[in-house]
Amino acid sequence: MRHVIALDVGGTGMKAALIAADGTLLHRARRATGRERGPDAVVETILGFAADLAAYGVEHLGEPASAAGVAVPGIVDDRLGTAVYSANLGWRDVPLRDLLSRRLAGVPVALGHDVRTGGLAEGRIGAGRGADRFLFVALGTGIAGAIGIEGRVEAGAHGFAGEIGHIVVRPGGAVCPCGRRGCLERYASAAAVSESWAAATGDPAADAADCARAVLSGDPNAVRIWRTAVDALADGLVTALTLLDPRTLIVGGGLAEAGETLFTPLREAVAARVTFEKPPSILPAALGENAGCLGAGLLARDLIATPDLTEVTT
Numbered sequence: 415m416r417h418v419i420a421l422d423v424g425g426t427g428m429k430a431a432l433i434a435a436d437g438t439l440l441h442r443a444r445r446a447t448g449r450e451r452g453p454d455a456v457v458e459t460i461l462g463f464a465a466d467l468a469a470y471g472v473e474h475l476g477e478p479a480s481a482a483g484v485a486v487p488g489i490v491d492d493r494l495g496t497a498v499y500s501a502n503l504g505w506r507d508v509p510l511r512d513l514l515s516r517r518l519a520g521v522p523v524a525l526g527h528d529v530r531t532g533g534l535a536e537g538r539i540g541a542g543r544g545a546d547r548f549l550f551v552a553l554g555t556g557i558a559g560a561i562g563i564e565g566r567v568e569a570g571a572h573g574f575a576g577e578i579g580h581i582v583v584r585p586g587g588a589v590c591p592c593g594r595r596g597c598l599e600r601y602a603s604a605a606a607v608s609e610s611w612a613a614a615t616g617d618p619a620a621d622a623a624d625c626a627r628a629v630l631s632g633d634p635n636a637v638r639i640w641r642t643a644v645d646a647l648a649d650g651l652v653t654a655l656t657l658l659d660p661r662t663l664i665v666g667g668g669l670a671e672a673g674e675t676l677f678t679p680l681r682e683a684v685a686a687r688v689t690f691e692k693p694p695s696i697l698p699a700a701l702g703e704n705a706g707c708l709g710a711g712l713l714a715r716d717l718i719a720t721p722d723l724t725e726v727t728t
Contacts, residue, residue, distance in 0.1 A: 415440065415475045418718070419467050419482035420516075420711035422528065423460060425449060425502040429704070430463060432479070433711040437539070441470060453505040460484070460510070463519045468518050482514060483714030484533035485706045494559055495525045498573070507568045524713035527569070530576060532705035533560020534567045534712055536664050540700040545662040549654060550699070551578060553647075553669035555601040561658060579603065579646050583649040601646035604668035610639045626672035643669075644676070648683035655684075655691050666699025673698070 417440055422429045424447060432441040445463050449456055464482060471479050488500030495511025511525045526534070533550030537560070542548040548562040557579030561568040568575045579599035580592050587596030600606055604622040611625035612618050614635045628636030651663065670676060681696050701708060 416477065416480055417471055417475055417710055418714035419464060419471070419479045419521075420707050420714060421460070421464060421467070421482065421484045422531070422706035422710055423447060423484065423486045423503075424528070424678050425454060425487060427555045427706045428460070428463060430467055431707050431711060432467060432475065433708075433715070435480075435715070437711075439506035441467075443467065443470075447503070449503050453503055453508075456503050457505065457508055457510070457513065461513060464514055465517050470519070479518070479521055479716040481713070481714040482518060482521055483526065483531075483710035483717070484510065484514060484523065485526045485528045485710045486510065486715075489573060490525060490527040492507075492524070492526055492569055495523070496527070522717050524710075524711065524717045526713050527573070528706050529558040530560040530569060531709035531713060532666070532701070533562060533576070533664070533709070535701055535705045536560075536666065537562035537567065538565055538712060539708065540705065541664045541697045542662045545660075547658070547660045548662040548664060549578075549658055549660040549667065549694070550576075550664045551651070551654075551663065552699075553602065553604055553667035555603060555605045557603050557650075557667075559654070562660070577605045578650060578654050580626075581650045581653050583646050583653075598646060598650035602643045602650065602669075605641060607643050609668065610642070611636065614639060622669055623671065626675045629672075629675055640675075641679070643678045644683055648680060648687055651680075651684055652687045652691070655688065655694065659691070659695050663694045663696045664699050665696065666702075666705070670698050 416435045420431045428445045430443045448459050486497050489498040497508040499506050511523045514523045529552050536550050537548045550560040552558050559576035559577050559578040580597045582594035582596045583598045588600040590597035590600050591628045607622040610694045611618045625636050629640045
């Protein structure tokens with residue numbers, strides 16, 4: 415059966431699948447990333463995992479994979495196929511696409527940024543299905559985004575498109591690791607809410623999910639912290655909406671797991687801030703933790719239809 419390899423590399427674990435030409439999931443697998451062993455070992459683990467997936471396809475599906483798609487964290491040059499930098503994995507300038515293609519006996523490989531790749535899946539087959547213009551925003555440890563245009567995701571001239579978490583929403587505010595002050599992710603990421611709630615409760619283990627539950631119970635400190643995050647998020651999103659004019663705004667990541675505790679006040683806050691802009695539909699992400707892997711599969715399937723590697727964009 416004709417199929418592709420899809421691999422989503424995370425800081426601690428990797429998710430993979432073999433996916434048929436029609437999108438059917440034929441096989442799933444997981445493996446630890448093993449970052450504690452160093453960047454070279456991580457690269458070798460990725461290559462070995464891909465090779466094992468390829469061997470499984472030959473044995474159980476009767477033919478080798480037609481292509482492979484890989485999503486990785488950090489800074490990615492998808493046109494050159496290079497994993498430029500990842501603080502979590504410790505690598506710099508790894509020619510991952512070429513290394514994988516060689517390990518897979520010349521199979522074409524597409525390399526993508528993890529959030530943009532997950533956004534690609536949400537836009538095409540998830541919450542944004544059918545939208546010609548969408549913005550995907552992931553609220554996790556940081557905040558990142560993916561700008562969707564006609565079924566593709568825009569990487570930008572230098573691979574930094576969609577970094578909505580570094581829009582300054584509170585000038586002169588909290589210092590961000592990027593070097594600026596007042597960046598959106600310092601106020602509205604899951605990590606930021608967790609930090610504020612832990613400080614308010616005196617419990618270092620308290621996190622954003624705990625804060626969301628306390629909001630539902632009416633805890634005034636939780637309501638204050640949550641409102642601070644929602645207001646900052648709305649300010650950042652309206653800036654993005656003004657620039658990009660998406661038809662659909664998809665919100666995922668850990669903070670989005672709060673459901674309507676987040677989405678109801680967020681929709682109200684965005685509506686209160688727009689003037690001439692037409693508010694988009696604001697929807698929760700639909701694919702959850704599988705988005706990156708499914709997006710990697712889409713990259714691989716695109717590669718079959720687009721043999722020129724320079725045309726594959728995440």
